[in-house]
Amino acid sequence: MRVFFDASAFVKRYIAETGTDTVLEWCDRATEIGLSGIALPEIVSAFCRLRRENRITDAQYRQLKSLLLLDIEDAAICDLTPAVMAQTISVLEYNLLRGVDAIHIGSAVTLKADVFVSADQRQLEAALGAGLRVEAV
Numbered sequence: 001m002r003v004f005f006d007a008s009a010f011v012k013r014y015i016a017e018t019g020t021d022t023v024l025e026w027c028d029r030a031t032e033i034g035l036s037g038i039a040l041p042e043i044v045s046a047f048c049r050l051r052r053e054n055r056i057t058d059a060q061y062r063q064l065k066s067l068l069l070l071d072i073e074d075a076a077i078c079d080l081t082p083a084v085m086a087q088t089i090s091v092l093e094y095n096l097l098r099g100v101d102a103i104h105i106g107s108a109v110t111l112k113a114d115v116f117v118s119a120d121q122r123q124l125e126a127a128l129g130a131g132l133r134v135e136a137v
Contacts, residue, residue: 004113019137
């Protein structure tokens with residue numbers, strides 16, 4: 001089963017918060033994890049914010065980043081192709097979303113994800129409208 005994670009959901013794999021258990025369960029169930037090409041910088045940005053706010057140490061930051069980089073070696077990373085952009089634009093035309101949130105949906109549709117996992121309710125509603133099976137975390 002190809003499980004696609006929005007950055008807001010996949011970051012929960014590394015930072016314990018509400019929804020972490022569900023994300024870990026979906027990771028275990030997945031035969032393939034799908035991510036948009038923009039997920040990596042979004043997740044690293046979240047790690048950097050936590051470090052700036054002194055919620056994690058420099059050593060924890062380095063460890064989290066290393067774990068992320070190892071995990072994405074086996075992930076299906078969806079680049080920003082013309083097909084992804086066409087899906088993204090379509091999603092934006094019918095939903096009130098930020099551009100990056102629509103890119104995740106466009107990527108999931110293009111990758112033919114079996115499940116789209118996100119922590120953003122508006123994004124989940126748009127993904128459902130785009131024909132994806134959704135899971136809130």
